Amino acid sequence: MPRGLDKLKHIVVLMMENRSFDHMLGGLTAFDPRIDGLTGSQFNLDTTGKQVLAEPLAKFQGQLNPDPDHHFAAVDLQIFDGDASAHRVPTMKGFVKSYFNQQHDVKQSRKIMYAFAPAKLPVLSNLALEFAVFNSWFASIPGPTLCNRAFAHYGTSFGHVGMELWYANKQIKSMYERMLDEGLTSKLYYFDQASSSLEVVNLLRDQPRIFGTYPQFLKDCADGTLPDYSFVEPNYSDHEGDAGALVANDQHPDHHVGEGERFIASVYNAIRQNPVLWESTALLVTYDEHGGIFDHVPPPACTPDQFFAQPDKTGTGQPFFFDRLGVRVPAILISPWIPKGTVVGGRTFEHASIPATVTDFFIGSFDARSPREKDAETFLDLLSLTEMRTDAPLFRLS
């Protein structure tokens, strides 16, 4: 076993909101051509037939209002450009058309192609270049937030492709329940009471003990009492806290992307500043789905889930058999045991890779999983160094 894996005691997952790989990390291709991002030639056509290039023109806030549609039918248009034929192939040419459909504003629709210049995202860009960035980490479903987050918690969405409330079945337990059943420790940290948790409100009702708040996460990191497995949720709204205004840091459009950068840095720093924790923790930063924003990589086929969604749920007139992935999202694995500048290519990951990896590492053989999770790639082999790195940066929050 590599020494990094031998030392590993904690896995932390931070899942942000609604940004595509190209939008956040595509500009890094200019710094490392192994990163499968933007080359300057990727484009969509707008509704006047004009080419719209993917360019580094994204701003922190104010551009993606209204929130780009990312429900199943809209994402289908974004990926397949309106082709509904039996043998269609994903072209990634329908993003501008999809955004145009919301306001019929040609100028606004072009902004869906904008990406961030790496200099505007010093946290995400540096983490990607310092540790391991995944070229092929996809959302689990070509659809919205909740069904995708379900794959991170359960390895399946139990047949859901939308935002409706649902209840997990007894056969497939959440990652947190699996851990606790084995006598291990696990917590889902939401930001505060006013932001709360997404998706798993049924768990919040039934098992509040598996939940904590972000202040508790910070305390657990400082005290060295972090659970074996932790999942961190950002702040989903602008609201007043006890001491003042708290800006949403989930990066969901049209929230300020810079505040999300600060939140990612804060999570990283909390681990980095405790030497014992830093040595023994792997942190995965990823996004639930692309939020309707352009990415150029066609989502691949995948192992079908045991569920399917009816046409009235997909909104496309066709059922969905969970046999292909959603749009690509940023994903970065952070540990001092990962070689600097690791680019993970040639392997396909999705959110079911999270419970697959955590279960394999902490529990081992475990059969009560979805077919998707059973076939999902795991990622801890990336902790391959024999000597721990001492050059990892620290973020200073102004």
Add this chain to the structure above:
Amino acid sequence: MRIIRVPKVPRSAFDKDRPASDLLRHQVEHLQQIIPTVPGARELPRARPRGAMSEAQAAAFIAHATQVLNPEAVPGLPLTPVIGPTQDVPQPRTRPRPKTVGKRAASPRHPKSTRRSR
């Protein structure tokens, strides 16, 4: 150790009156469905203008509902407000120009907004 500076966001980033997103509205709906099934929770938290709900209104409802569901949430280190108490902040007459955070944060030619500590 390399230190990477991460700038503050401008004051204008905070807008608690922003209309609640689809995500927040679904979160509110789900909590509304769950709360009545909680033993001992006799009444719904005071809700919720639906269509025109602001982020602050959604957050207030969510806070109340989460308190019902998880009253034992353990306090930790205090959250640092990003901006500070808004009631004490004089509001400019005109909308301030967003600060060009990125240009200060880093050279536009390289993502490494870094300096070495001494």
